Amino acid sequence: MRARVLIRPKQGILDPQGEAVKRALPALGFSGVESVHVGRLVELDVQDAAQVQPMCEKLLANPLVEDYEVQLLDGGS
């Protein structure tokens, strides 16, 4: 089964990438963007969905600076 993990900079923690993108957008003619955050996307095909959570804690995310969200998508590839 396919699992998707969305990993974001923790709330309140500096997000330099998001800041840089936000600063860049107006010059490219994109206005009215209030906030930008850049994180990581991890997609896995796993046999045991219950393993995804612990994987995030142990390896995929750095809980000190990142929040993560697990989405289980049926099917897979």
Added chain:
Amino acid sequence: MRARVLIRPKQGILDPQGEAVKRALPALGFSGVESVHVGRLVELDVQDAAQVQPMCEKLLANPLVEDYEVQLLDGGS
């Protein structure tokens, strides 16, 4: 309104980050993971949702090596 962009390495392009994660998992006691891919997550609060697509084309993703998927989430913060 909140927009989420999922950016993935194109099919067939080597994804060393995904490979590294996959290699690391067994040692941590996780088995049965068939494939892992690591990409980028960009989340924006925009006034005009129609701008997100062109933003991806122009800046957020590199179509030569990356696929992207836009998700519009209502609300935002």
Added chain:
Amino acid sequence: MAVDVAPPTISDALSLGLTEAEYELICEKQGEPPNQVELAMYSLLWSEHCAYKHSKKLLRSLPTEGPAVVMGPGENAGAVDVGGGLVCAFKVESHNHPSAVEPFQGAATGVGGILRDIFAIGARPIAVLDSLRFGEVQGQEGTRSRYLLEGAVAGIGHYGNSIGVPTVGGEVYFEGPYEQNCLVNAMALGLADREALVRSAAAGVGNLLVLFGASTGRDGIGGASVLASAELSEDDADKRPTVQVGDPFEEKKLLECSLELLARGLLVSLQDLGAAGLTSSAAEMASKGEVGVEIDVARVPLREADMEPFEVMVSESQERMLCVVEPGDLEQVLALCEKWEVNGAAIGTVTDSGTVRVLAEGELVGEMPVRALVDDCPLYDLEPVKPTEQIYPAPLLSPALIPDATPEQALLALLSSANITSRRPLFEQYDPIVQSRTVRRPEQADAAVLALPGGAALGVSIDCNGRRVAADPYLGAIESVLECAANLACVGAEPLGTTNNLNFGNPEKPHIAWQLTEAVRGLGEACRALQAPIVGGNVSLYNEGATGPIYPTPVIGMVGLLVDMHRAGRLGFARAGDAIALVGPFAPSLAASELQKLRGERLPDGLPRFELDAVRAAQGAVREAVRAGVLSSAHDVAEGGVAIALAECCLAGGMGAEVELDGNEAALFGEGPGGFVLSGERAALEALSEHTSVRVLGTVGGDSLCIAGVLKLSLARLAEAHGALAELFE
């Protein structure tokens, strides 16, 4: 944002790390119990980190003056004259605790912090060096230490590489006592025109305080959060990051912006924001200028809305600077901030009140006498007592060293041991060449060499063998200073000045107080003898955990001058047929040596004594020979003794050697100060005997290291052993 909070109590003060007596003294200085903002600021400025409560008296004993010294301790960094109207600013600083929590960001922000100290005095950073200590990295038990090592090295590289300052050298040791308390110290060097140096003293009543750089978030508020007026919900609670994220891009802009502001003469004074953020920067600037300051926190650009005044004052958000400008220049200053895409805001003024006044939208929320904040924190005397027995457990027996190993086996075990193997897997992650000044990179010579305009050059080295300091804090500290000076001698550099970072355990414990006192005594004596005064440094105390204190680790950084960069020394053998000599008053001993460590032997109580003057004379002789260009290579004898030094010369030069040496272990692997392995014309080597002892050992050549009748090892086998660290990075 009015703060109609119940005033904090003494118990708040205690939980902020103040003692009862200190709290009462604060009440006395204030004439009333401090309010929330005031207590937050006192608790930081009266902390060990800012006030040096347990070290200041000791530090006063260090030599800080000399012909080359332009700026001594007291400013953000020290500086020495390097000729041609230029000065070199340098300093080492620790980021141990943040690195133990999150090694990548902890090490990265450590580099960011020391670089700010350099450009805060108007110097352009030209080099970084790192000094690292971790627990043992082999095997299962080594997992955590490997993770810390990987993270710290990646973080240092990330910051230094991204900001365009070369990381040109460093050192790393792996020892059990660092398991719970890793050390991450970073040293930086900068160059400036002598006249262009700027100080941090605020001046000119009516001048403006401008904060520029990154916006201010809830970074590093940690402890002070007990003062929060409203109890935070779970959700808000993690608005207080426990880890600070470094942004080298922001700091690169900040660096260029600061230097351009100075170049255009727009700044009266400049100060970085480090520990204790605005609180310490503003108070220090006021104190040094003997003036007052007034700051309105509502004018500080925030990353997070709804921050309380005390949070703004104590925030440790990275990549920020504070400067004093004349009102007429404000517009130009802000325009330059625009150009470099950094925030800039006038947040206050210089006053004659002699106090630090904190306003929130014009409303007074705190006022403290500058003197009370900065100077009146009580200093404590140490109560040193030499422990009756060695306090450190014996190291684990190394599996690499089989019982009664042959000299060959012992040499390979040493060469592949974590403290001796090649550091290439680490330093390959650093950019050592940006700025086009690097004449000698890691593994080319014992010290890094950086070209100066006009053909001279700087030599720089950072070193400390904590295990030897643990065996004998006084002699061990002297040896660490001598090791740095020996490295400089090998490239032809004469010491100009020294910086140091005193990493120790809990100074309130008598045996740690003893280590600290003895080490500082040795440090001062060695720097006096070498005429390499201390121009700055840092202190990191309380590095101990359940398993005891770290080894006492007075990390020494030394900067010296080469006359001619084209004659910078190399460590590798360079010419077949060259003679090889062991030079200097070297009395090898196995006490506290790497071999003893591999054998799992307990530290001895004390190191062998030696003649400081004789070592200094040998260093002078080597330096002059390198400068005269009569040597092919120069390398000092350190961990692993003469046999390892020979192997390193072979590997660095890709050439073998045939030598004669006693087969006994002390002669092969014994350690101690004062020894050099040199190669060159036999006559040139023998000529050194005028100044120091010289023993010709043999000649360069072939493709193996051969010690007659003792061992013979091919370069290939040596290289394999020397590359052992690489496995950790796969």
Added chain:
Amino acid sequence: MKFGVLQFPGSCDEVDALEAARRVADAELIWHAERDLKGADAIIVPGGFSYGDYLRAGAIARFAPAMESVIEFAREGGVVLGICNGFQVLCEARLLPGALLPNTNLRFTCRQVELEVMNSGGTFTRTCALGERLSIPAKHSWGRWYADERTLQAMDESGQIVLRYAQGENFNGSLHDIAGVCNEAGNVFGLMPHPEHAVDKAVGGSEDGLKIFNSMKMAA
């Protein structure tokens, strides 16, 4: 003859490139916000970490006003060299084919590498012999050049593959060991290694990088 060297926020090797260029001709810095290329005869997009490499290396710098002028300049046949981050910027700007991806070792790596000259006819390597080896340092974490098979084939046929890493020198995993490529017209060239850090024997130990600056001088 005059080189113009771009300077973005986060550029690091721009002064190194400036000084290297000055060994063979005049050179001057061009601020990213300026459209005026100051009459430069050849442009260098230097190394470093423009905009912190955030999002993707070169992705943001590619839109700087100065880059718009450089794109025009290149379209009109102007000589443009991209070094490391500059190479990434030129790929993002589509002035050069392909893209640069994270090193397969996933680490920033700095090594003195041996390069092989695959095309000695062009604007940037005319002072080199075919098959000649150049010793030049490389230092980056996003150096794995990639293009799809069709593009690659076309480039091969039209001699756009200018430099390869020699046997065993490719640490970033670049396709076919490719270290440097030019556009079809041959007036735009990008490489990951740093020729500006191989111009002085005393500092760095090799002078092979000068050949590239000399070639540009002859061409421009």
